[in-house]
Amino acid sequence: QQQVKQSPQSLIVQKGGISIINCAYENTAFDYFPWYQQFPGKGPALLIAIRPDVSEKKEGRFTISFNKSAKQFSLHIMDSQPGDSATYFCAASNSGAQKLVFGQGTRLTINP
Amino acid sequence: NAGVMQNPRHLVRRRGQEARLRCSPMKGHSHVYWYRQLPEEGLKFMVYLQKENIIDESGMPKERFSAEFPKEGPSILRIQQVVRGDSAAYFCASSPYAQTYGYTFGSGTRLTVV
Numbered sequence: 001q002q003q004v005k006q007s008p009q010s011l012i013v014q015k016g017g018i019s020i021i022n023c024a025y026e027n028t029a030f031d032y033f034p035w036y037q038q039f040p041g042k043g044p045a046l047l048i049a050i051r052p053d054v055s056e057k058k059e060g061r062f063t064i065s066f067n068k069s070a071k072q073f074s075l076h077i078m079d080s081q082p083g084d085s086a087t088y089f090c091a092a093s094n095s096g097a098q099k100l101v102f103g104q105g106t107r108l109t110i111n112p
Numbered sequence: 113n114a115g116v117m118q119n120p121r122h123l124v125r126r127r128g129q130e131a132r133l134r135c136s137p138m139k140g141h142s143h144v145y146w147y148r149q150l151p152e153e154g155l156k157f158m159v160y161l162q163k164e165n166i167i168d169e170s171g172m173p174k175e176r177f178s179a180e181f182p183k184e185g186p187s188i189l190r191i192q193q194v195v196r197g198d199s200a201a202y203f204c205a206s207s208p209y210a211q212t213y214g215y216t217f218g219s220g221t222r223l224t225v226v
Contacts, residue, residue, distance in 0.1 A: 006154070036217075042220075043205075043218050044217050046215065098145065098160045098212060099170075101157070102147075
Protein backbone atom coordinates (compact mmCIF):
# COMPACT_ATOMS: atom_id res chain seq x y z
CA GLN A 1 0.00 0.00 0.00
CA GLN A 2 2.96 2.29 0.51
CA GLN A 3 4.38 1.66 -2.94
CA VAL A 4 4.60 4.08 -5.81
CA LYS A 5 5.14 2.36 -9.14
CA GLN A 6 6.92 4.30 -11.86
CA SER A 7 7.30 3.59 -15.56
CA PRO A 8 9.16 3.37 -17.84
CA GLN A 9 12.53 2.57 -16.29
CA SER A 10 14.30 4.30 -19.13
CA LEU A 11 13.19 6.59 -21.91
CA ILE A 12 14.87 8.02 -24.99
CA VAL A 13 13.31 11.06 -26.66
CA GLN A 14 14.45 13.20 -29.54
CA LYS A 15 15.20 16.84 -28.91
CA GLY A 16 12.02 18.85 -29.17
CA GLY A 17 9.79 15.89 -28.41
CA ILE A 18 7.50 15.23 -25.44
CA SER A 19 8.75 13.07 -22.57
CA ILE A 20 6.08 11.31 -20.52
CA ILE A 21 6.70 9.45 -17.26
CA ASN A 22 3.92 7.72 -15.34
CA CYS A 23 3.35 6.82 -11.72
CA ALA A 24 0.64 4.89 -9.90
CA TYR A 25 -0.09 4.63 -6.19
CA GLU A 26 -2.35 2.61 -3.91
CA ASN A 27 -2.59 4.61 -0.70
CA THR A 28 -5.61 6.93 -1.00
CA ALA A 29 -4.33 8.92 1.98
CA PHE A 30 -1.50 10.33 -0.16
CA ASP A 31 -2.15 14.02 -0.78
CA TYR A 32 1.16 15.41 -2.01
CA PHE A 33 2.82 14.28 -5.23
CA PRO A 34 6.21 15.79 -6.11
CA TRP A 35 8.55 15.04 -8.99
CA TYR A 36 12.29 15.16 -8.45
CA GLN A 37 15.10 15.53 -10.97
CA GLN A 38 18.47 13.98 -10.24
CA PHE A 39 21.69 14.47 -12.19
CA PRO A 40 24.61 12.03 -11.79
CA GLY A 41 26.47 12.60 -8.54
CA LYS A 42 23.85 15.01 -7.22
CA GLY A 43 20.94 14.83 -4.84
CA PRO A 44 17.33 14.94 -6.02
CA ALA A 45 15.98 18.42 -6.65
CA LEU A 46 12.29 19.27 -6.52
CA LEU A 47 10.97 19.94 -10.00
CA ILE A 48 7.23 20.35 -9.61
CA ALA A 49 4.54 19.10 -7.24
CA ILE A 50 0.76 18.74 -7.15
CA ARG A 51 -2.00 18.17 -4.61
CA PRO A 52 -5.10 16.10 -5.48
CA ASP A 53 -7.48 19.06 -5.51
CA VAL A 54 -6.31 19.93 -9.04
CA SER A 55 -5.99 17.74 -12.13
CA GLU A 56 -3.08 19.55 -13.76
CA LYS A 57 -0.24 21.86 -12.86
CA LYS A 58 2.10 23.51 -15.31
CA GLU A 59 5.43 25.22 -14.72
CA GLY A 60 7.23 26.21 -17.87
CA ARG A 61 7.84 23.12 -19.98
CA PHE A 62 6.91 20.77 -17.13
CA THR A 63 3.34 19.62 -16.48
CA ILE A 64 1.90 17.21 -13.94
CA SER A 65 -1.35 15.49 -14.85
CA PHE A 66 -3.24 13.93 -11.94
CA ASN A 67 -6.05 11.37 -12.12
CA LYS A 68 -7.43 10.83 -8.63
CA SER A 69 -9.93 8.12 -9.56
CA ALA A 70 -7.28 6.07 -11.33
CA LYS A 71 -4.69 6.85 -8.65
CA GLN A 72 -2.20 7.85 -11.30
CA PHE A 73 -0.12 10.90 -12.05
CA SER A 74 2.32 11.72 -14.80
CA LEU A 75 5.05 14.15 -15.73
CA HIS A 76 5.11 15.67 -19.20
CA ILE A 77 8.19 17.50 -20.44
CA MET A 78 7.40 19.56 -23.53
CA ASP A 79 10.05 20.54 -26.09
CA SER A 80 12.54 18.19 -24.38
CA GLN A 81 16.15 19.39 -24.40
CA PRO A 82 19.47 17.56 -23.95
CA GLY A 83 19.87 19.38 -20.63
CA ASP A 84 16.75 17.54 -19.41
CA SER A 85 18.68 14.25 -19.54
CA ALA A 86 18.57 13.04 -15.94
CA THR A 87 16.84 10.54 -13.69
CA TYR A 88 13.32 11.51 -12.66
CA PHE A 89 11.58 10.26 -9.55
CA CYS A 90 7.95 10.57 -8.63
CA ALA A 91 7.06 10.50 -4.95
CA ALA A 92 4.07 10.70 -2.64
CA SER A 93 3.28 11.47 0.97
CA ASN A 94 0.29 12.19 3.17
CA SER A 95 -0.38 15.01 5.59
CA GLY A 96 1.11 14.34 8.97
CA ALA A 97 3.74 12.01 7.58
CA GLN A 98 7.18 13.42 7.21
CA LYS A 99 8.49 10.88 4.76
CA LEU A 100 8.26 10.55 1.01
CA VAL A 101 7.62 7.28 -0.79
CA PHE A 102 9.60 7.30 -4.04
CA GLY A 103 9.08 5.54 -7.32
CA GLN A 104 11.89 3.50 -8.81
CA GLY A 105 13.05 6.26 -11.15
CA THR A 106 13.17 6.85 -14.89
CA ARG A 107 16.42 7.50 -16.69
CA LEU A 108 15.61 10.01 -19.41
CA THR A 109 17.94 10.61 -22.35
CA ILE A 110 17.25 13.39 -24.82
CA ASN A 111 19.05 12.86 -28.11
CA PRO A 112 20.23 16.01 -29.90
CA ASN B 113 22.82 30.48 2.21
CA ALA B 114 24.57 27.19 1.67
CA GLY B 115 22.45 24.19 0.85
CA VAL B 116 22.36 20.94 2.75
CA MET B 117 25.97 19.88 3.22
CA GLN B 118 26.92 16.24 3.36
CA ASN B 119 30.35 14.83 3.94
CA PRO B 120 32.25 12.97 2.96
CA ARG B 121 31.08 12.79 -0.65
CA HIS B 122 32.66 9.38 -1.06
CA LEU B 123 33.55 6.88 1.64
CA VAL B 124 35.24 3.54 1.24
CA ARG B 125 35.15 1.11 4.14
CA ARG B 126 36.29 -2.48 4.55
CA ARG B 127 33.80 -5.03 5.78
CA GLY B 128 33.48 -4.83 9.56
CA GLN B 129 34.53 -1.17 9.85
CA GLU B 130 32.33 1.70 10.95
CA ALA B 131 30.98 4.38 8.64
CA ARG B 132 30.00 7.86 9.84
CA LEU B 133 28.06 10.09 7.51
CA ARG B 134 27.49 13.74 8.34
CA CYS B 135 24.73 16.12 7.36
CA SER B 136 24.57 19.84 8.09
CA PRO B 137 21.06 21.15 7.38
CA MET B 138 20.30 24.45 5.75
CA LYS B 139 20.33 27.44 8.06
CA GLY B 140 17.02 27.68 9.88
CA HIS B 141 16.07 24.07 9.18
CA SER B 142 15.50 22.00 12.29
CA HIS B 143 14.13 18.86 10.62
CA VAL B 144 16.51 16.29 9.12
CA TYR B 145 15.69 13.17 7.11
CA TRP B 146 17.95 10.38 5.90
CA TYR B 147 17.27 8.31 2.79
CA ARG B 148 19.18 5.45 1.18
CA GLN B 149 19.41 4.87 -2.55
CA LEU B 150 20.54 1.47 -3.73
CA PRO B 151 21.88 1.21 -7.29
CA GLU B 152 19.14 1.56 -9.91
CA GLU B 153 16.48 2.09 -7.25
CA GLY B 154 14.52 4.95 -5.78
CA LEU B 155 15.22 6.52 -2.44
CA LYS B 156 14.01 4.74 0.68
CA PHE B 157 13.23 6.60 3.91
CA MET B 158 15.39 5.68 6.86
CA VAL B 159 14.91 8.13 9.73
CA TYR B 160 13.51 11.56 10.65
CA LEU B 161 15.12 13.63 13.38
CA GLN B 162 14.65 16.96 15.06
CA LYS B 163 17.26 18.50 17.32
CA GLU B 164 18.15 15.91 19.97
CA ASN B 165 15.16 13.73 19.10
CA ILE B 166 14.47 10.79 16.81
CA ILE B 167 10.92 11.24 15.58
CA ASP B 168 10.51 8.34 13.14
CA GLU B 169 13.04 5.57 12.61
CA SER B 170 10.67 3.15 10.92
CA GLY B 171 12.97 2.76 7.90
CA MET B 172 16.15 2.06 9.81
CA PRO B 173 17.53 -1.48 9.87
CA LYS B 174 17.18 -2.85 13.38
CA GLU B 175 20.85 -3.60 13.82
CA ARG B 176 24.08 -1.73 13.13
CA PHE B 177 22.42 1.54 12.08
CA SER B 178 21.91 4.57 14.30
CA ALA B 179 21.31 8.28 13.83
CA GLU B 180 21.55 11.39 15.92
CA PHE B 181 21.02 15.11 15.57
CA PRO B 182 22.68 16.78 18.54
CA LYS B 183 21.91 20.23 19.87
CA GLU B 184 25.14 21.47 18.31
CA GLY B 185 26.71 20.16 15.15
CA PRO B 186 25.61 18.06 12.21
CA SER B 187 23.34 15.06 12.08
CA ILE B 188 25.26 11.78 12.01
CA LEU B 189 24.23 8.50 10.43
CA ARG B 190 26.37 5.72 11.85
CA ILE B 191 26.71 2.26 10.39
CA GLN B 192 28.63 -0.24 12.49
CA GLN B 193 30.32 -3.36 11.13
CA VAL B 194 29.52 -2.51 7.52
CA VAL B 195 28.71 -5.25 5.01
CA ARG B 196 28.76 -5.18 1.21
CA GLY B 197 24.99 -4.72 1.13
CA ASP B 198 25.39 -1.35 2.85
CA SER B 199 27.02 0.03 -0.31
CA ALA B 200 24.67 2.76 -1.48
CA ALA B 201 24.18 6.49 -1.74
CA TYR B 202 22.92 8.04 1.47
CA PHE B 203 21.04 11.31 1.15
CA CYS B 204 20.12 13.76 3.81
CA ALA B 205 17.30 16.27 3.44
CA SER B 206 16.40 19.15 5.69
CA SER B 207 13.24 21.18 6.07
CA PRO B 208 12.01 24.16 8.07
CA TYR B 209 8.74 22.31 8.62
CA ALA B 210 7.67 18.87 9.75
CA GLN B 211 6.28 18.39 6.25
CA THR B 212 7.63 16.78 3.10
CA TYR B 213 7.01 19.81 0.87
CA GLY B 214 9.82 21.74 2.51
CA TYR B 215 12.52 19.21 1.67
CA THR B 216 15.93 20.18 0.30
CA PHE B 217 18.31 17.30 -0.40
CA GLY B 218 22.06 17.27 -0.08
CA SER B 219 24.36 15.79 -2.73
CA GLY B 220 24.74 12.57 -0.81
CA THR B 221 27.50 10.31 0.48
CA ARG B 222 28.42 7.36 -1.70
CA LEU B 223 29.46 4.50 0.56
CA THR B 224 31.40 1.64 -0.92
CA VAL B 225 32.14 -1.40 1.21
CA VAL B 226 35.03 -3.52 -0.03
